[in-house]
Amino acid sequence: MNCCLCDQALRFVPSWRGIFLYEAPELLCQPCRNEFSKTTQQGCKFCGKEGEAICHDCHYWEEHGYRELIHSGKSLYRYNDAMKDWFHQYKFLKDVLLARVFAKDIREALVNERAMVVPIPLNNEKLRERSFSQVDELLLAAGIPYCHLLEKCGETLGEKTRQERMATKQLFHLNGEAVPKQLVLVDDLYTTGTTMRQAAKTLQEAGAESIRILTLIRA
Amino acid sequence: MQAIEAFLTGRIWIRQFIPFPQELVQQAINQGNAIVLNGISADGQCARCLEKSPDYVIPYACASCEAVCRYCRTCIKMGRISSCTELVVWRTPSTVNAGLRTFGWTGDLTPLQESASKAISKSIRERKDHLLYAVCGAGKTEILFSPIHEALQKGLRICVAAPRTDVILELSPRFKQAFPDTTIHTLYGDSPEQSGYGEIILATTHQLYRFHEAFDLLFVDEADAFPYSLDPSLERAVKKASKPSAPIIYISATPPKTLQKRITGQSTIFRRYHGAPLPVPVYRAMWNYERQIRKGNLPLPLKRWIEDKLQKQQPFLLFFPSIQLIDQVCPLLHKVDSRIESVHSKDPQRKEKVMQLREGMLAGLATSTILERGITIPHLQVAVIGSDHRVFDRAALIQIAGRVGRSAKDPTGEVVFFHNGITRQMDAARQEILFYNKEGRV
Numbered sequence: 001m002n003c004c005l006c007d008q009a010l011r012f013v014p015s016w017r018g019i020f021l022y023e024a025p026e027l028l029c030q031p032c033r034n035e036f037s038k039t040t041q042q043g044c045k046f047c048g049k050e051g052e053a054i055c056h057d058c059h060y061w062e063e064h065g066y067r068e069l070i071h072s073g074k075s076l077y078r079y080n081d082a083m084k085d086w087f088h089q090y091k092f093l094k095d096v097l098l099a100r101v102f103a104k105d106i107r108e109a110l111v112n113e114r115a116m117v118v119p120i121p122l123n124n125e126k127l128r129e130r131s132f133s134q135v136d137e138l139l140l141a142a143g144i145p146y147c148h149l150l151e152k153c154g155e156t157l158g159e160k161t162r163q164e165r166m167a168t169k170q171l172f173h174l175n176g177e178a179v180p181k182q183l184v185l186v187d188d189l190y191t192t193g194t195t196m197r198q199a200a201k202t203l204q205e206a207g208a209e210s211i212r213i214l215t216l217i218r219a
Numbered sequence: 220m221q222a223i224e225a226f227l228t229g230r231i232w233i234r235q236f237i238p239f240p241q242e243l244v245q246q247a248i249n250q251g252n253a254i255v256l257n258g259i260s261a262d263g264q265c266a267r268c269l270e271k272s273p274d275y276v277i278p279y280a281c282a283s284c285e286a287v288c289r290y291c292r293t294c295i296k297m298g299r300i301s302s303c304t305e306l307v308v309w310r311t312p313s314t315v316n317a318g319l320r321t322f323g324w325t326g327d328l329t330p331l332q333e334s335a336s337k338a339i340s341k342s343i344r345e346r347k348d349h350l351l352y353a354v355c356g357a358g359k360t361e362i363l364f365s366p367i368h369e370a371l372q373k374g375l376r377i378c379v380a381a382p383r384t385d386v387i388l389e390l391s392p393r394f395k396q397a398f399p400d401t402t403i404h405t406l407y408g409d410s411p412e413q414s415g416y417g418e419i420i421l422a423t424t425h426q427l428y429r430f431h432e433a434f435d436l437l438f439v440d441e442a443d444a445f446p447y448s449l450d451p452s453l454e455r456a457v458k459k460a461s462k463p464s465a466p467i468i469y470i471s472a473t474p475p476k477t478l479q480k481r482i483t484g485q486s487t488i489f490r491r492y493h494g495a496p497l498p499v500p501v502y503r504a505m506w507n508y509e510r511q512i513r514k515g516n517l518p519l520p521l522k523r524w525i526e527d528k529l530q531k532q533q534p535f536l537l538f539f540p541s542i543q544l545i546d547q548v549c550p551l552l553h554k555v556d557s558r559i560e561s562v563h564s565k566d567p568q569r570k571e572k573v574m575q576l577r578e579g580m581l582a583g584l585a586t587s588t589i590l591e592r593g594i595t596i597p598h599l600q601v602a603v604i605g606s607d608h609r610v611f612d613r614a615a616l617i618q619i620a621g622r623v624g625r626s627a628k629d630p631t632g633e634v635v636f637f638h639n640g641i642t643r644q645m646d647a648a649r650q651e652i653l654f655y656n657k658e659g660r661v
Contacts, residue, residue, distance in 0.1 A: 001274055004292070094299045095292065096279040131283040131301065 003029035004097060005086070027100055035082035038105075039075055039218060047190050048075035048218050057193050069200045073213035075190055076105050083217055087189065091134050099137040102216060106142035109214055115182035116147055118203075120195055121172075123152040134188050138216065146186070150199055151175045162192060171198040179206040190215040223247060225416035227309035229376065229433025231256070231267055233298050234305040238412065244307065252311045258291070258304030265291035266306050268428040269455045293452055294428050296408075308431050316418070317374030324364045324397040329494075332362050335486040340366040342484040343436060343466050350478060351470045353488035354497060354655050355621025359470055360390065363438060364397050366468075371401060371418065375435035378420040378460065380427055382441055384408060385570075386592065387421050390440075394421060424453045430460035437461045438468045441592055443475055443614050472621060473614035473651075490659035495630030497652050498623045500603075500616070502645070505637040508605060512544060517551040521604060521637060525555055528583065528600050533632075534576050535583040535600040536590060538619055540608035545585050548604075558582035564589045591618040597626045606636035606645055616648035 002009055004027045011030075017023060039048055044055035054062070062068075077083055090098040110117060119135040127133055139146045150172045171194070185199055190213075200211045223239045227247075234255065237244050247253040256266050264271040270293040281288035283303055290301035300306070328336060335351060342349035343366055353359050363379070370377055379394075381387055384407040391405040404417030406426040420434070439457060461467060469478060479485070491497065503520055511518045521537075528535045537552075539545045542563045552559040558581050562569050569589070575581040577596050584590070588610055601623050603611060611619075616636070623632035636645055 089295075093295050094290070095295055096290065097277045097292065127282045129283070131281045131288070131303075132279060133282065137279075 001025065003027070003032055004095075004101070005029075005032045005089075024100075024103065027097075032082070035080070036086075037078045037080050037083075039078055041074060046070050046073050047193055047196075047213070048073060048215070050078075050218075061193060061197050066197045066201065069197060069204055069211065071210045071212050073196075073215070074109075075215045075218035076102070076109060077217050079189070079217050079219040087217065091130075091188070094130060094132070096132050096137055099134070099141040102138065103141040103143070106138055106216065107144060110139075110142065110144045110184070110186075113144075113184055115184050115210070115212065116149075116180050117144055118149050118183050118185050118199075119146050120185060120187040120199060121148060121150055121152050126152075135186055138188065139186065147177065148175060149177050149179055149183075150202065171195065172202045174202065174206055179203055179208050181207070181209045183208055183211055185211060185213045187213070187215045189217045189219060191219045222414070224252070224309065224311075224313065225414075227253060227307065228313045228416060229309070229430050231306050231308050231429060231431040233258075233300065234307050236298060237307060247309075248307070253307050253309050256306045256308060257302060258300035258306055259289045259302040263289055265294065265300055267291070267297070267300055268294040268452055269459060270294070270452055294425075297425075297428065313416070315374035317372060320368060320371050320398065321400045322364075322368045322397065323399045324361070326361060328361060329358070329490075329492055331488045331490060332358055332492065335488055336362045336365050338484070338486040339363070339468060340369055342468070343370055346464055346466050347484050348466055348482050349468045349484040349486070350474060350482040351468065351486055351488075352474050352479070353470070353472060353486075354491060354659070355472045355618060356491040356493075356497075356625040357472075357488040358492035359440075360393060363468075363470075367419070367436075368398070370436050371398065376418060376420075376433060377436045377438070378422060378427070378430075378434040379438040379440060380422050380424045380457065380460075381439075382424050383592065384423055385594075386440065387423055390421050394419060424456065427453070427456040427460040432459070432462050434461045435465050436468070437465060438470060440470045441472075443471050443473050443478075473617045475614075487658075489655040491625070491630070493627035493630050495624065496656040496659065498620060498632050498634050499652055499656070500620050500634040500636050500645075500649050502636050502638060502641060504639075505604070506639060508637065508639060509544065512548050512551065515551065517548070517555065518637075521602065522555065524602055524635060524637075525552070525559075525583065529556055533598050533600050534579070534581075534596055535602065536576075536622065537583060537585045538591070538601070538603045538611075539585060539587060540605045540610050542587055544605070545587060548585060552583075552585060556582050559585065561585040562590065563587040588615055588619075591615055591622075594622060595625045596622070598629050598632070599623055599625075600633045602633075602635045602637060604637045605639060607638045607640050607642045611644065613644045613647040613651065616645060617651060620648070620652060 008029050040050055043050040044058050045053060046058040047055060049055040089095045119139060122133055153171055185196060187195060196213050203211060223243055248255060259265055263276050270276060270291050275292045276289050277292060278287055278289045281303060288302040290299055339349055367377055387405060387407050394403055401418050402415050403419045404413045406422040505518050505520050508518045545561045545563055549561045560572050560581050562572050562584055564587060572584060573594060576584050599622055601619060603619055620634045623634050624630045
């Protein structure tokens with residue numbers, strides 16, 4: 001097996017753990033793995049952006065009608081060059097296998113989670129075009145059970161500017177499943193927070209009380 | 220010839236990416252001119268790159284067709300192909316476009332080049348594979364012009380494939396000059412779209428995946444070079460891109476023994492076009508160079524060598540075995556002279572830096588093996604640091620030594636192997652260069 005990013009042969013590193021317990025085979029070589037950079041987990045309490053206790057974007061949301069919608073949240077990785085390449089290959093070149101690259105991190109973050117894990121969906125047309133849902137695949141690879149509560153309306157944020165994004169009104173509606181009191185919203189990339197705020201708002205109106213968020217990457 | 224026919228003939232293309240209206244594509248399929256293939260066959264082989272290893276053909280739950288599909292990771296950079304992807308192949312054979320062609324090349328061939336050129340033409344007429352075994356700087360491209368001209372006039376479709384984009388980009392203007400009234404397409408990673416029916420295709424070996432029984436004649440340049448030698452899928456691509464009876468001409472300065480045994484038609488040129496012998500590498504011990512560099516010291520023999528070249532104002536290349544080592548050594552080299560830069564395969568400014576070295580704006584370049592082929596700089600001097608490392612095999616070392624003394628004005632130069640122990644590969648490379656010089660003597 002070769003590294004799934006640089007295609008160099010993987011060097012087998014024996015370990016005692018590997019002898020006695022099953023370990024998922026490593027997909028990346030060490031140099032590729034080292035290119036990714038984890039967040040320090042001491043930043044914005046809502047989105048995990050490094051720096052102030054409440055980042056600029058979240059401050060805006062709190063001031064503009066989305067106060068106390070999200071209880072807390074975190075992001076696992078920074079959006080550096082390696083992450084951009086990974087994201088491009090995963091989401092746009094549709095390399096589904098790459099979902100497994102961060103399986104361990106996502107599993108660690110969610111394995112002891114009691115609240116319901118709710119992935120952010122894509123709209124059906126996009127889903128058919130892409131042939132997979134990037135958030136669902138991340139959770140599947142991590143072995144985390146999840147439940148869809150939302151459906152995406154027609155609009156996508158991908159091609160919009162920052163202002164247009166933050167002014168978007170209705171992105172999601174419910175799919176009819178019962179909404180529990182506690183839940184964790186999961187998405188791949190957090191850019192301005194519009195997606196998360198919109199999703200949280202829809203769910204809060206349907207009766208959710210504590211909404212936390214987890215994103216793989218904070219841009 | 221219709222535009223869509225000109226585009227699709229010999230190609231294998233993802234249906235929705237064909238740059239023509241879908242109605243036109245559908246019409247061609249209805250009329251039986253084109254057929255549709257599944258992206259991945261039932262037994263798990265990619266129809267475009269012929270990959271079938273389960274490490275690269277990956278199953279997943281596909282939301283488009285709501286079944287388990289497989290997709291191919293080997294050629295994913297060209298647009299992903301999965302089981303439910305439709306590939307279009309043109310079926311009707313195209314009309315042969317034979318006739319007189321202008322030959323815009325007016326140079327002279329040496330007698331050795333001349334006879335190699337004739338031998339290749341003969342192999343092509345007999346539809347046999349051929350190996351052109353010629354040392355670095357023998358003038359290989361010029362040898363090909365006359366056989367290609369002959370083949371063009373018979374209406375053959377020709378492809379010249381080389382492993383690297385740099386090489387293709389260098390060949391392109393020379394071919395356009397030599398064949399001014401022929402449609403030539405230059406294809407590489409993100410090459411611009413080119414219209415019409417390409418009679419000569421200059422392409423990186425990867426681009427061959429996109430052709431299907433297209434060529435009547437195929438030249439594989441640098442037939443031993445990375446990634447060709449490591450990658451069996453590219454070898455399959457060469458076979459797939461050419462018609463079953465098409466002759467394949469391999470060109471190499473360091474052909475692997477297997478190739479030499481397999482192909483009966485061979486021509487060898489062990490002399491450079493200017494007639495001077497190849498520079499023979501010199502060994503110089505530099506013990507524990509890795510540790511010294513890691514600790515922030517430039518090893519003394521290397522430092523002296525660089526200072527000597529700086530004083531003589533000769534441009535130089537320093538080959539290093541790993542990018543990591545280049546990053547460590549770069550600040551140390553800057554201390555010696557700020558005009559020493561570094562390049563590696565991931566460097567976007569690679570081309571600019573090589574140009575600067577050629578123009579004398581840079582004194583020297585520290586590089587990975589990426590520059591081992593296809594570059595010509597007058598008065599160039601070369602040092603290999605850690606020539607005992609396993610990335611420097613016989614072929615790589617011969618290629619590196621071949622960078623030196625390429626111009627007729629200054630056919631000499633220095634090739635130094637700084638080593639941490641002499642390896643068999645180093646000896647093999649040196650022996651082979653000595654052998655060329657002996658054979659090549661008049």
